[in-house]
Amino acid sequence: MLSRNLRQFCRRYSQSTTFRTSQTSPSQHNENQIGMFYTIDANLGKQLFTTGGLPKSFMKQTKTFTETAVMVRRPALDLMECIKASDMNKPVVRYVLYGEKGAGKSITMAHLLHFAHEQGYLIVHVPWVSEWLRRLPRHKEMSNSQTREGFVDLPLDAASWLLHFKTQNQLILKQGDMKLSKTYEWSKRESSEAGSPLAAMIEHGINRVKYACDVVDALVQEIKILSNNKQCKTFVAIDGFNSFFYPLTRLNTPTKKKVKPEEVTLTTSFLELTKNDWNNGAILITVDELAVPEDHQESFLPKYLLYKKGFEHLDPFVPIEVGRYTEKEFLSCASYYRDRLWLRGPPEIETELKFTSTLNPFKFMEQCAPL
Amino acid sequence: MKMSLNIIRYFVPKTKCHFSWKNPIIQGTIQYTTASGSSDVFNNMTDWETLSKKKKISKAMKAYLERAREHDDFMKKQQFEYNIGKRHLANMMGENPETFTQKDVDRAIEYLFPSGIYDPAARPLMKPPEEVFPARKAAEFDEAGRPHHFLFYTGKPNFFKLLYDAVENIQQANNFEDRVIRKKATPDPNGKLDLGGSVWLTKEQLEMALVESITDLEYDNFKVVMERLVSLPYSYRHKEFIEKHRKPLASQKFALEIPKPSYDDEGKAYITTYECLRKKARGDVTIKSPGTGKITINGKDLSYFEDTQSREQVLFPLIFTGMQDKVDVICNIEGGGPSGQSGAIRWGIAWSLRSFVEKDMLEKMQVAGLLTRDHRRRERKKPGQPGARKKPTWKKR
Amino acid sequence: MAKNLRIINKYTSTYLFNKWPVVTRIRDYGKATSFPDYFQNPIFRKEDQVKLIESNELSKLASIPVKPPAVYQTSSAYQDPLVNKVINHVMEMGKKQLARSLVEKAFENIKRKQIQRFHLASTPEEKAKIILDPKVILHMAVENAKPLLQLSPIKRGGITYQVPGPITEKRSLFLAIKWLIEATNEKERTVHFPEQFAWELLEAANNTGKVVKKKQDLHRLCEANRAYAHYRWQ
Numbered sequence A: 001m002l003s004r005n006l007r008q009f010c011r012r013y014s015q016s017t018t019f020r021t022s023q024t025s026p027s028q029h030n031e032n033q034i035g036m037f038y039t040i041d042a043n044l045g046k047q048l049f050t051t052g053g054l055p056k057s058f059m060k061q062t063k064t065f066t067e068t069a070v071m072v073r074r075p076a077l078d079l080m081e082c083i084k085a086s087d088m089n090k091p092v093v094r095y096v097l098y099g100e101k102g103a104g105k106s107i108t109m110a111h112l113l114h115f116a117h118e119q120g121y122l123i124v125h126v127p128w129v130s131e132w133l134r135r136l137p138r139h140k141e142m143s144n145s146q147t148r149e150g151f152v153d154l155p156l157d158a159a160s161w162l163l164h165f166k167t168q169n170q171l172i173l174k175q176g177d178m179k180l181s182k183t184y185e186w187s188k189r190e191s192s193e194a195g196s197p198l199a200a201m202i203e204h205g206i207n208r209v210k211y212a213c214d215v216v217d218a219l220v221q222e223i224k225i226l227s228n229n230k231q232c233k234t235f236v237a238i239d240g241f242n243s244f245f246y247p248l249t250r251l252n253t254p255t256k257k258k259v260k261p262e263e264v265t266l267t268t269s270f271l272e273l274t275k276n277d278w279n280n281g282a283i284l285i286t287v288d289e290l291a292v293p294e295d296h297q298e299s300f301l302p303k304y305l306l307y308k309k310g311f312e313h314l315d316p317f318v319p320i321e322v323g324r325y326t327e328k329e330f331l332s333c334a335s336y337y338r339d340r341l342w343l344r345g346p347p348e349i350e351t352e353l354k355f356t357s358t359l360n361p362f363k364f365m366e367q368c369a370p371l
Numbered sequence B: 001m002k003m004s005l006n007i008i009r010y011f012v013p014k015t016k017c018h019f020s021w022k023n024p025i026i027q028g029t030i031q032y033t034t035a036s037g038s039s040d041v042f043n044n045m046t047d048w049e050t051l052s053k054k055k056k057i058s059k060a061m062k063a064y065l066e067r068a069r070e071h072d073d074f075m076k077k078q079q080f081e082y083n084i085g086k087r088h089l090a091n092m093m094g095e096n097p098e099t100f101t102q103k104d105v106d107r108a109i110e111y112l113f114p115s116g117i118y119d120p121a122a123r124p125l126m127k128p129p130e131e132v133f134p135a136r137k138a139a140e141f142d143e144a145g146r147p148h149h150f151l152f153y154t155g156k157p158n159f160f161k162l163l164y165d166a167v168e169n170i171q172q173a174n175n176f177e178d179r180v181i182r183k184k185a186t187p188d189p190n191g192k193l194d195l196g197g198s199v200w201l202t203k204e205q206l207e208m209a210l211v212e213s214i215t216d217l218e219y220d221n222f223k224v225v226m227e228r229l230v231s232l233p234y235s236y237r238h239k240e241f242i243e244k245h246r247k248p249l250a251s252q253k254f255a256l257e258i259p260k261p262s263y264d265d266e267g268k269a270y271i272t273t274y275e276c277l278r279k280k281a282r283g284d285v286t287i288k289s290p291g292t293g294k295i296t297i298n299g300k301d302l303s304y305f306e307d308t309q310s311r312e313q314v315l316f317p318l319i320f321t322g323m324q325d326k327v328d329v330i331c332n333i334e335g336g337g338p339s340g341q342s343g344a345i346r347w348g349i350a351w352s353l354r355s356f357v358e359k360d361m362l363e364k365m366q367v368a369g370l371l372t373r374d375h376r377r378r379e380r381k382k383p384g385q386p387g388a389r390k391k392p393t394w395k396k397r
Numbered sequence C: 001m002a003k004n005l006r007i008i009n010k011y012t013s014t015y016l017f018n019k020w021p022v023v024t025r026i027r028d029y030g031k032a033t034s035f036p037d038y039f040q041n042p043i044f045r046k047e048d049q050v051k052l053i054e055s056n057e058l059s060k061l062a063s064i065p066v067k068p069p070a071v072y073q074t075s076s077a078y079q080d081p082l083v084n085k086v087i088n089h090v091m092e093m094g095k096k097q098l099a100r101s102l103v104e105k106a107f108e109n110i111k112r113k114q115i116q117r118f119h120l121a122s123t124p125e126e127k128a129k130i131i132l133d134p135k136v137i138l139h140m141a142v143e144n145a146k147p148l149l150q151l152s153p154i155k156r157g158g159i160t161y162q163v164p165g166p167i168t169e170k171r172s173l174f175l176a177i178k179w180l181i182e183a184t185n186e187k188e189r190t191v192h193f194p195e196q197f198a199w200e201l202l203e204a205a206n207n208t209g210k211v212v213k214k215k216q217d218l219h220r221l222c223e224a225n226r227a228y229a230h231y232r233w234q
Helices: A002-013 A042-049 A056-065 A074-085 A105-119 A129-133 A155-168 A170-175 A198-207 A209-228 A241-245 A265-273 A307-314 A327-339 A349-356 A361-368 B002-011 B024-034 B039-044 B048-054 B059-093 B102-112 B157-182 B203-210 B216-231 B235-244 B308-321 B338-356 B359-368 C046-054 C058-062 C081-090 C096-120 C124-129 C134-145 C169-185 C193-205 C210-232
Strands: A037-040 A068-071 A093-098 A122-126 A234-239 A281-286 A318-321 B198-200 B246-248 B269-278 B281-288 B295-297 B328-334 C149-156 C159-166
Touching: A037 A042, A042 A068, A042 A105, A042 A155, A056 A361, A056 C096, A068 A105, A068 A327, A074 A093, A074 A105, A074 A318, A093 A105, A105 A122, A105 A234, A105 A281, A122 A155, A122 A209, A129 A241, A129 A265, A155 A170, A155 A198, A155 A209, A155 A265, A170 A198, A198 A209, A209 A234, A209 A265, A241 A265, A241 A307, A327 A349, A327 A361, A349 A361, A349 B308, B059 B102, B157 B203, B157 B216, B157 B235, B203 B216, B216 B235, B235 B246, B269 B338, B281 B338, B308 B338, B308 B359, B308 C096, B328 B338, B338 B359, B359 C046, B359 C058, C046 C058, C081 C096, C081 C134, C081 C169, C096 C134, C096 C193, C134 C169, C134 C193, C134 C210, C149 C210, C159 C210, C169 C193, C169 C210, C193 C210
Parallel strands: A093 A281, A093 A318, A122 A234, A234 A281, B295 B328
Antiparallel strands: A037 A068, B198 B246, B269 B281, B281 B328, C149 C159
């Protein structure tokens, strides 16, 4: 109790310290606050990010620092300006975030998710694509798709994603009158009628795991229609998009044949979603080196990571580079770590760390770990 | 002749004669014996001692003389051939035979017989015969077989004479100290021996100086005795003796020949160090003086090295001297692995920083070891063993 | 002419490329693998250098050849010789990077646990007692794990007695680090080395845990075998 009061007390004073800002609403962030940390409210954080969204190492930091704090950086501000200024009647603009490993792409995406949530967008967020295609516990639940020939389903993953979608968009789904435009028949006895709320279909998908992938497909189509009808504005965020275009996945069919990403139903759904044939929304995509195996990690530029197919699919897009820290950002990050008791020692350490970490945010965090 | 008289004096029994010397017979005989006889008289004697006395030189001496003569002939021949060879070489190279020095000889050989052999000791060379062939001792004993050196029968007279001298010096120093204490004086503080810049001669060098072979134990003994001598307060009185057996180390190289920076187009002072080596890495490092702390390695940032250790090594000299924000570093390296490359860059940066740094910082860098060239190389694997040092399992029987 | 060319054998000095007239050991392979004995160890840490400057010995040492510092040593403030030693002991098969990352992750785990405890502690006095620096905890753990005596087996009359005797600093330090790492390796399969190591260090710093128990057992044995101590001199 006492510590919490102490913290709030400190926060009131933190306006005078240079690394924090008390402005918690992303739409109000502007140039004055570059380099400063703002905290996301705990409940909101849980709602948005529990089932994925922030990188794992960041989640550990959240626990240690007992708060979720994100730094305001230039790429995020630029994106917010663009989205605010974009015309909703024109087809969706696709933004591609790229940068080297550990530069802060996922965190920027988290910042924008917060912004989108505040602005009342319907959030379609895929936390990490490689989770579906490349992460293989002992046995991956896979089944052959029923509605489509030769395609592979990932039922559990789809169901968990639907749950994630539901938690992120709780408010909008409750209040909005988003209805299905046509009937979807799942089996002889189950179907979703036209005019029934979207939430019901999602519930159905979560309960009946067998049809989860098809529900996802249907959901994508519905969202497009709804956006076109101006019933809701959509914010699509996909992290690790280039994983869809890598020639192989780690999945195997029961006959030990390697599966290509195009043969997974989830891939097709999200590729549909990222086409620019709908309006009233924004699409944010990250291309990451970590999404592909290490032999192909020569460069972090989108043209290399997306391969020809991806590039053509996404063309035209707006590339935004997420770079390393600037001096000011670095110093503010260092003082934040000191405040949170993550970095200790004489002040000369900062000069060394500046060089050893080459101003890469992730490396800096790693370097401070044992100190 | 005199010797033969002596021998006879010993071997003819001295009798206490009741006869007087004036007895003509005895007189005659004694006269006969003491007179210097002619050689044919001695030749007729068949006594074994007298036979052996003809060989005045002992077998050992004879063999030694034989060997010495052979060696001298050999050396003369070698010297002759060397001189002629040198003149031929000078003619071949088109230079004046009179002023052809040993350095020129070496150069000529390297030019005429280019060798791809890696080990410098195995390449062709031409040197004066004294350097190539081991020295021999001069005659150690005279014709009678009596040795000149009083410690000859130890087998290593020069070495033991050395120890003997050292002990004598120790005793002298002790005596001097006693006298000084009796007179209640103090030792001269300026006379303290400074042995920082030199080491004792190594075993091989000592062997060469003494022309004798020494065992390890004896060499350690030698070192112990000399250290004992040096530790005494009045050892400076025997400075020459000690200096004779110490080898100076050429270690002040870092302070000599510090290059002056040249200026590039933008007016920045810069220094390039070539030949930065460590293990198999080779490269060069350029430091530009009024800079911002930018480091470029092969065109990339410090992220060229992925592991923290290599990055820390590259930063080590900069942070040590405090110049991390004041200079720019540009390097090109190839070969080796991360450890070798970062070590090479570290040395290169430290060596280049010499021109931009004050003298006391230079000394600090030297004490920190940043300026020493690391010439260690991987030791080769030997036949019959699994590795360089590892041996197969040792079986007691 | 050709007769004058002789290949040197053992009797002349080899000149290395850095032009020091060093006579190498008589070996048939001409590469240097270590520095000769007259090279001094380098002194590069700021504190040690300050001490030297105060005692005016810097210029003397500067005239003696000095070995270069090792690849893992720097003069920065956050390098600790004890940490380097621990990393070397953890290392197997020469995999330095892996050993270093394991030890760093262990420190990270210690830090997280301590920060958690810090936030849970209510009063400022309790907060002050919690140590947040993992290196300090390492020092404390090693101190608490160092034995003060050791048992040496001495054979008298057919029976081998375990005789207590003194122990040098170096050996004591070595045993402490070895026990800590051994205790960590006796872990369950699912637990990772850094986590287990963090646990061991925290417990040892607290004077509880397996390693301290081992040290105390050793001390007890020494106490029990006190009677044979005179066998060292017989």
